[in-house]
Amino acid sequence: MMSSNWRDIGIKNFKELLPPKINKLLDQRDSGPLLVEELPKNFRPKDVSSPTGDAKTEECRLWELVGLYLRESRRLYDALAVFFVLYNQILIGQDEENERYHKGMPLLWISECFLELGYRLHSKRYLMLTLAEDAITGKGVVDPESTGSYFRLVWHHGLSDKQFRRYASTFYQHFLEETEMGRYPEWLLQEVDSEWITEFPSIEEASKYYANQKYVSFLLSHLGDRSGKTLEYLASYVLSCVPGLNPSTRRRSRSTDYDIICSVKGIELDFRSEIGRYFVCECKDWKKPADFSTIAKFCRVLDSTKSHFGILFSTNGISGKGKGTDAEREQIKIFQDRGLAILVIDKNDLLQVADGANFTAILSNRYEIIRLDLK
Numbered sequence: 001m002m003s004s005n006w007r008d009i010g011i012k013n014f015k016e017l018l019p020p021k022i023n024k025l026l027d028q029r030d031s032g033p034l035l036v037e038e039l040p041k042n043f044r045p046k047d048v049s050s051p052t053g054d055a056k057t058e059e060c061r062l063w064e065l066v067g068l069y070l071r072e073s074r075r076l077y078d079a080l081a082v083f084f085v086l087y088n089q090i091l092i093g094q095d096e097e098n099e100r101y102h103k104g105m106p107l108l109w110i111s112e113c114f115l116e117l118g119y120r121l122h123s124k125r126y127l128m129l130t131l132a133e134d135a136i137t138g139k140g141v142v143d144p145e146s147t148g149s150y151f152r153l154v155w156h157h158g159l160s161d162k163q164f165r166r167y168a169s170t171f172y173q174h175f176l177e178e179t180e181m182g183r184y185p186e187w188l189l190q191e192v193d194s195e196w197i198t199e200f201p202s203i204e205e206a207s208k209y210y211a212n213q214k215y216v217s218f219l220l221s222h223l224g225d226r227s228g229k230t231l232e233y234l235a236s237y238v239l240s241c242v243p244g245l246n247p248s249t250r251r252r253s254r255s256t257d258y259d260i261i262c263s264v265k266g267i268e269l270d271f272r273s274e275i276g277r278y279f280v281c282e283c284k285d286w287k288k289p290a291d292f293s294t295i296a297k298f299c300r301v302l303d304s305t306k307s308h309f310g311i312l313f314s315t316n317g318i319s320g321k322g323k324g325t326d327a328e329r330e331q332i333k334i335f336q337d338r339g340l341a342i343l344v345i346d347k348n349d350l351l352q353v354a355d356g357a358n359f360t361a362i363l364s365n366r367y368e369i370i371r372l373d374l375k
Contacts, residue, residue, distance in 0.1 A: 026070075039066065067083045107127075120199045127157065211238060232249050292330050
C-alpha cells in the first residue's frame with residue numbers, strides 16, 4: 001500500500017514508494033531503455049489514466065516523478081523516453097476503456113525537456129498539444145492560474161492572450177464535433193490554423209523526428225475511406241513532425257484543388273536545401289497502385305505552381321515499382337528531363353513511421369534515389 005501523503009512526496013525521497021525493481025534501475029547508466037520496458041509492466045494503462053488533470057492516480061504521479069528525477073539528473077533523453085511511454089500508456093487506456101483521458105501532464109514535461117535541449121519548435125508543438133488537452137478538460141476555457149500551458153505559451157513562447165483563448169475555444173469545439181478523433185490532441189492541432197508556428201528550427205533539432213506512433217497507427221487502420229481524408233490527415237501529420245515543414249490541407253486555387261501544400265521554413269539542411277520554399281503533395285488512397293497518368297498529372301500540377309519537388313502519398317505505391325517501367329519509369333524521366341523530383345510514399349513507409357522510423361530520413365533516401373537514379 002502506498003503512502004497516504006504520496007502527493008507531497010519530494011522528488012528526492014519518492015524512491016521508497018516505487019516497485020523495488022524500478023527503484024534499483026533509477027541510477028544505472030543504462031536505466032533509460034530499461035525503465036521504458038519496466039514501467040508499463042508495473043503500472044497498467046488504467047492505473048495511470050484519469051479524465052481530468054487534477055485527479056492523477058498514485059501510479060501516474062510516481063511515473064511522473066521517475067521522469068522528473070531523470071530530468072533533474074540532466075538525463076534529458078531518458079526523461080523524454082519515460083514521458084513518451086507514459087503518454088502512450090494513457091492512450092492505450094483510452095482505447096481499452098473507450099473513454100477520453102487527460103494527457104496534459106506527460107505532454108507538458110515532454111515540452112519542457114525539449115526546451116532544455118534547445119529544441120524550441122518541438123517544445124512549442126508539445127505545449128500546443130498540452131493546451132488542447134487542457135481545453136477539453138476545461139470545456140473550452142483554460143484557467144491561467146491552475147494549468148501549466150498558459151504561462152509557458154504566453155510568457156516563454158510569445159503566444160498572445162487572445163490567441164491562447166481562441167485556440168482553447170476552437171480545440172474544444174472540434175472535440176465536440178468529433179470526439180473519437182479528438183481523443184488525439186494531434187488531430188485537434190491539425191484542425192486549427194498554423195499562426196502559432198513562429199519559431200524556426202535550430203540546427204540541432206532539424207534532424208530530430210518525433211511522431212505519435214499510436215496516432216499514426218490509428219490513421220493507418222482507417223485508410224480506405226471513400227473521402228480519402230484519412231490519408232490526407234496522415235500525410236499532413238507525418239510531414240508536420242519534420243522541423244521546418246508546415247503543411248496545410250485541401251487548399252484550392254482558381255483552377256485546381258491541392259490535397260496538401262507544404263511551406264519550408266528555417267535553416268535549409270540536407271535534401272531540404274534543394275526543394276524550394278513550397279511544394280505540393282497528392283494523396284491517393286486507392287486499392288491499386290497509382291499509374292502513369294497519375295504521375296503525369298501530378299507533374300503538371302508541379303509545373304503550374306513552379307515547384308520542382310512534390311510528394312505522392314499512394315497507399316499502394318506506383319505501377320512498375322522495382323521494374324523501372326510504367327509510373328516508376330515516368331517518375332525517373334520527369335526528373336531527368338525537367339528537374340522535378342516526385343517522391344512516392346506508400347503504406348509500408350507509413351508503417352515504418354508507426355514503428356518509430358524517422359520520416360525525414362525516409363524522405364532523404366527517396367530523394368537521393370531520384371536525384372542520383374540509384375537502384
